[in-house]
Amino acid sequence: MVPNRQALNVSMMRSSSANNIRSEIRSYSEVQSVCIISLLQQLTEEGHFSKFDSRRRIEEALKDLFQDLRAATLEKDPELSQNSKSSPEQMIAGDEMKMKPYLIEVEYLRVENLRTAGNDLYAMGDLKGAMEMYTKCISLMETIPDGADRKEWRSQLMLLAYSNRAEAHFRLNFLEDALLDAEKALEISPQHVKSLARKGKILEALEHYEESRECFAAAIEEAPRDLSLQKALARCKVNYQQAFNGVFDLTKFYMEGKNATPPTCCNFVGPVEIRKSKGAGGRGLFATQNVKTGDLLMVSNALARAPDKETLVHEVATLCASSRRRLKQVYSLASELQILAEEENQIPSMDLFEPRSELELERAAGIELDLVRIHGIVKVNAITVWDSSPSDESDDKDASGTKYSALWLLPSFMNHSCTPNCVTYNPGREILFVRAGRDISEGEELCIAYFDILKDLETRQLCTVNWPFVCTCPRCTWEYSFPRALNEVRQRLLKVVSKAKSDCLKCLSAERPKVTKDLTCLILSLEKAIETADLELKHKNWIRGSLMDVYLASSRVLVALLEYIDPASRIQVLKVLVDAITALGGGDGICIEIGVMLFEEIEILYGRQSQESRIAESKLLEIFKLYHGKLTRNTFLALVSSHSQSTKRPAEFAVDDNEVWLFMKGLAEALSDVESSLKHSISDFLRLAGDPLFEMD
Numbered sequence: 001m002v003p004n005r006q007a008l009n010v011s012m013m014r015s016s017s018a019n020n021i022r023s024e025i026r027s028y029s030e031v032q033s034v035c036i037i038s039l040l041q042q043l044t045e046e047g048h049f050s051k052f053d054s055r056r057r058i059e060e061a062l063k064d065l066f067q068d069l070r071a072a073t074l075e076k077d078p079e080l081s082q083n084s085k086s087s088p089e090q091m092i093a094g095d096e097m098k099m100k101p102y103l104i105e106v107e108y109l110r111v112e113n114l115r116t117a118g119n120d121l122y123a124m125g126d127l128k129g130a131m132e133m134y135t136k137c138i139s140l141m142e143t144i145p146d147g148a149d150r151k152e153w154r155s156q157l158m159l160l161a162y163s164n165r166a167e168a169h170f171r172l173n174f175l176e177d178a179l180l181d182a183e184k185a186l187e188i189s190p191q192h193v194k195s196l197a198r199k200g201k202i203l204e205a206l207e208h209y210e211e212s213r214e215c216f217a218a219a220i221e222e223a224p225r226d227l228s229l230q231k232a233l234a235r236c237k238v239n240y241q242q243a244f245n246g247v248f249d250l251t252k253f254y255m256e257g258k259n260a261t262p263p264t265c266c267n268f269v270g271p272v273e274i275r276k277s278k279g280a281g282g283r284g285l286f287a288t289q290n291v292k293t294g295d296l297l298m299v300s301n302a303l304a305r306a307p308d309k310e311t312l313v314h315e316v317a318t319l320c321a322s323s324r325r326r327l328k329q330v331y332s333l334a335s336e337l338q339i340l341a342e343e344e345n346q347i348p349s350m351d352l353f354e355p356r357s358e359l360e361l362e363r364a365a366g367i368e369l370d371l372v373r374i375h376g377i378v379k380v381n382a383i384t385v386w387d388s389s390p391s392d393e394s395d396d397k398d399a400s401g402t403k404y405s406a407l408w409l410l411p412s413f414m415n416h417s418c419t420p421n422c423v424t425y426n427p428g429r430e431i432l433f434v435r436a437g438r439d440i441s442e443g444e445e446l447c448i449a450y451f452d453i454l455k456d457l458e459t460r461q462l463c464t465v466n467w468p469f470v471c472t473c474p475r476c477t478w479e480y481s482f483p484r485a486l487n488e489v490r491q492r493l494l495k496v497v498s499k500a501k502s503d504c505l506k507c508l509s510a511e512r513p514k515v516t517k518d519l520t521c522l523i524l525s526l527e528k529a530i531e532t533a534d535l536e537l538k539h540k541n542w543i544r545g546s547l548m549d550v551y552l553a554s555s556r557v558l559v560a561l562l563e564y565i566d567p568a569s570r571i572q573v574l575k576v577l578v579d580a581i582t583a584l585g586g587g588d589g590i591c592i593e594i595g596v597m598l599f600e601e602i603e604i605l606y607g608r609q610s611q612e613s614r615i616a617e618s619k620l621l622e623i624f625k626l627y628h629g630k631l632t633r634n635t636f637l638a639l640v641s642s643h644s645q646s647t648k649r650p651a652e653f654a655v656d657d658n659e660v661w662l663f664m665k666g667l668a669e670a671l672s673d674v675e676s677s678l679k680h681s682i683s684d685f686l687r688l689a690g691d692p693l694f695e696m697d
């Protein structure tokens, strides 16, 4: 009998010296030794040892062994010696009948060693190497005749090879191939716990939540005490609720405050559909039913994330190379070249993005990638994000987090608007929640803001230079109709601000209350002029949005000078800001900052139980709803307190009091100079904006 793998102990040989190998092999008969040498030679040729040990050492050991063996064989076994020439293969060929069973044993040993070599490579993190070893192991096994005495051993080996390759495929993101392997393993042994768990996990990643639950449940029947399986089964229930019912409970995350680790979330596709866009270019995303403010429209995990767009192109390409479905998803997105050539893009089926009910495997084999196309797709659709999540370990951090680029799939079909009806929220981990920013009717196009829209027309136009389009949303179209008038008002206000800066001369603390009051008056009179103008509410809010830098600069100064300002006036200013920003779609979370500030000011001024506080609370709840949906009171209060820390005195406000004071004083002086002409330009502009001739939509 040829020594089995244990006796041969190839792994021991890998680490032992050539002498150890020699003495180990000398203890076997000549025929056994021939087989072992043959095995070792083949293993060496296949490169098994090169990764673990000095290849030369093994080869030298083999050479010596072979010399020894030949001498011994010639001496002891004339029959074999007659046939023996110069290599084990030739010796084997010379006595095929006698050697055949041993040769099969050698093959079995090779198969087994390929599998263990695969395991070793896997343990070393070489997933590709491991996958290749398992593949060689499986193909070699298929060529070996099926001896009756070896049936069980054989199926055990195939089971492990398939099951392990499933894991390697899974980790390499070859999900479809991983699933096929797990299924092959389960054909051999339907109750194999590891393979059931692996299949469950692969199906989970492929968004087949129902089947994934079945696999974990079957695995638990075999191993009822396995805690990881129980955890996985519990996760399946959550997955199902998230992916099919859009129920996401982030309470724990919100309650834990700023440093909490974001939870994992499934993709969810709500009442949305890709259709041809009427307003913007190409396709867009549309509501398939009426939705209310704060309703969840979709949740999307980024396909890939990278520190910069170039790296992202390669990440995306690697993912596409491993899955035909992913390639189809990515290729359905618009590319820069297509947009520039004004090529009509197809409307992809929503099935491509929805969690699946039918299992259709589309393997990656033979995929040819067009890197130029992927580059163009990333250029148009990738988003640069700041991540401040604590789990991120990158060194490239500053106070506000890490900058990275990411590509989302379905959200990439949303066009931009400077008056968006949807709000996005990213809790971290590249998960994007998209909610209705206001009530939306069935058939309405869903738009988000690609950049900060609390800016004037000119600045917004500059923001789109990175995209191949000029925004023609209703707000831009309206503002185009009086290109100079609004800008003139804004320029005048900004002139006041910059003159104030240069006029900062001396500081008399007795004058502080007056100057702060002047600034409050400026904002309130600007607001009064807008409020009383004969304009639609949406137009008033668009004007406020375009003058937001003036509002914000002033409100920041007011916050920095808390002790000098009349709280009732400050509350009035903050209310104006909150209403305008909410109407403009939330503005990158700044609405929450100011909303929390307002809520706390009102509580301090009027008391927690006051009517004013209750109104402010329900207003703030409405703002939170845009980002987080409906909240319990406890979660609401936790969120208020986590935002409160950041709004009390944010870095931008933490300027030297004296400096702020000087700025304020200069502002007041400058203001009195230009006050009357400023008033004129505001009223001129408002008259112009209210002229029915300029009503565009």
Ligand SMILES: C[S@@+](CC[C@H](N)C(=O)[O-])C[C@H]1O[C@@H](n2cnc3c(N)ncnc32)[C@H](O)[C@@H]1O
Pocket (backbone or CB within 6 Å): 277, 279, 280, 281, 282, 283, 284, 333, 334, 339, 345, 380, 381, 412, 413, 414, 415, 416, 417, 467, 468, 469, 470, 471, 472, 473
């Ligand atoms: C992320 S894609 C949005 C989906 C795209 N419309 C499509 O057909 O796949 C971004 C591209 O859509 C177009 N786009 C987005 N918002 C637009 C807008 N407000 N006006 C005109 N084109 C817009 C531009 O071509 C832009 O480069």
